[in-house]
Amino acid sequence: MSLDHFRDYFHQEAFFFSPTDPEKTNSLTFFLRWITHYCAPVFAFLSGVSACIVGNKYDKKYLSKFLLTRGLWLVFVEIAILNFGWRFDIEFNYIVFQVIWMLGICMMLLSLLIWMSRRYILIFSLIVIFGHNLLDVFEISGNFFWSVLHQLEFFQLSDTSTLIVAYPIVPWIGVMSLGYFFGFYFKRDFNAEKRIKLMKTLGLCLIVGFFLLRLVNSYGNSKPWVQYDVFSQTVFSFMNVQKYPPSLSYLLMTLGPMFLFLALLELRKKTRVSKALIVFGRVPFFFYILHIYCIHLLALLAAEIYGFGWESMILKDPIWMLPSKFEGFGFTTFILLLFWLCFVVCMYPICKKFGDYKLKNKQKKWLSYL
Numbered sequence: 001m002s003l004d005h006f007r008d009y010f011h012q013e014a015f016f017f018s019p020t021d022p023e024k025t026n027s028l029t030f031f032l033r034w035i036t037h038y039c040a041p042v043f044a045f046l047s048g049v050s051a052c053i054v055g056n057k058y059d060k061k062y063l064s065k066f067l068l069t070r071g072l073w074l075v076f077v078e079i080a081i082l083n084f085g086w087r088f089d090i091e092f093n094y095i096v097f098q099v100i101w102m103l104g105i106c107m108m109l110l111s112l113l114i115w116m117s118r119r120y121i122l123i124f125s126l127i128v129i130f131g132h133n134l135l136d137v138f139e140i141s142g143n144f145f146w147s148v149l150h151q152l153e154f155f156q157l158s159d160t161s162t163l164i165v166a167y168p169i170v171p172w173i174g175v176m177s178l179g180y181f182f183g184f185y186f187k188r189d190f191n192a193e194k195r196i197k198l199m200k201t202l203g204l205c206l207i208v209g210f211f212l213l214r215l216v217n218s219y220g221n222s223k224p225w226v227q228y229d230v231f232s233q234t235v236f237s238f239m240n241v242q243k244y245p246p247s248l249s250y251l252l253m254t255l256g257p258m259f260l261f262l263a264l265l266e267l268r269k270k271t272r273v274s275k276a277l278i279v280f281g282r283v284p285f286f287f288y289i290l291h292i293y294c295i296h297l298l299a300l301l302a303a304e305i306y307g308f309g310w311e312s313m314i315l316k317d318p319i320w321m322l323p324s325k326f327e328g329f330g331f332t333t334f335i336l337l338l339f340w341l342c343f344v345v346c347m348y349p350i351c352k353k354f355g356d357y358k359l360k361n362k363q364k365k366w367l368s369y370l
Contacts (some may be wrong), residue, residue: 052183
């Protein structure tokens with residue numbers, strides 16, 4: 001996630017072409033973007049798992065209220081705090097409904113879904129995940145509610161204001177409700193070996209399903225792949241699945257490895273890498289907000305050093321819409337990766353300190369909003 005956001009602001013190539021464009025990208029540039037596709041599905045799925053864990057401690061009435069209020073809070077944060085963090089534009093000329101907004105809306109919907117039985121929640125989740133591409137036959141432009149439901153769209157609010165719905169709630173609500181269903185298997189008293197076996201089996205089945213579905217290149221592939229003369233370009237095209245909104249092939253590609261990775265973490269709980277991941281995993285929302293502001297502040301500093309002036313990073317439009325403005329700005333891929341690694345290392349003690357503070361102050365309800 002943070003790697004992709006660093007790429008947005010600092011990668012020399014990010015201003016001039018899509019990193020997943022088979023005809024223009026290269027292996028490393030493609031990978032830097034492709035690997036971050038896993039963030040949103042994992043966020044949505046684990047949000048559902050977390051909701052189930054909270055529900056194990058309290059009754060459904062409390063959980064429903066908890067999800068509703070946290071959902072409203074996330075929507076507010078996306079609109080007021082994160083949109084400002086992305087652009088530092090006090091006029092809010094460009095508002096994008098992204099992943100945090102999507103999580104908020106899905107939490108509010110989940111506050112209703114939890115009243116169904118686990119069986120019906122599973123059925124609902126599977127229908128949404130595997131059947132949502134049937135909605136692709138309906139092309140309804142200019143309808144805000146349809147865009148919120150299933151279709152990425154730009155809305156011109158005024159001569160200077162634009163709204164983008166980048167994360168429609170379908171099929172994300174199905175991913176979150178699926179996580180809620182699987183929260184049962186993450187109970188402390190559930191047999192760990194059975195949980196690991198289940199996640200391995202599901203992970204492998206979804207990965208095989210992805211390749212079969214992608215090879216058919218029909219249903220579930222909103223962005224069909226093309227065979228090029230150059231093999232690497234064909235691979236890029238094959239793996240370049242539709243994310244906005246996510247196609248079935250995208251969900252299979254990301255959820256399959258996610259299950260395998262969760263199984264791997266179960267088996268490697270006591271390694272240093274796992275412990276480091278847990279530090280960030282305890283405060284994901286805190287990290288998300290903080291890292292956007294930090295990256296943008298660093299971008300202001302870099303723009304000043306490069307001679308563009310820090311004011312150039314006060315963005316009325318997304319940075320990817322201003323290629324000519326930033327010609328000659330940014331780092332090579334190698335420097336970008338080093339820069340990103342240094343940033344993550346610096347964020348570690350901050351996240352650890354805040355995570356420890358949360359653990360020691362559970363009675364402070366306001367901390368749950370972070």
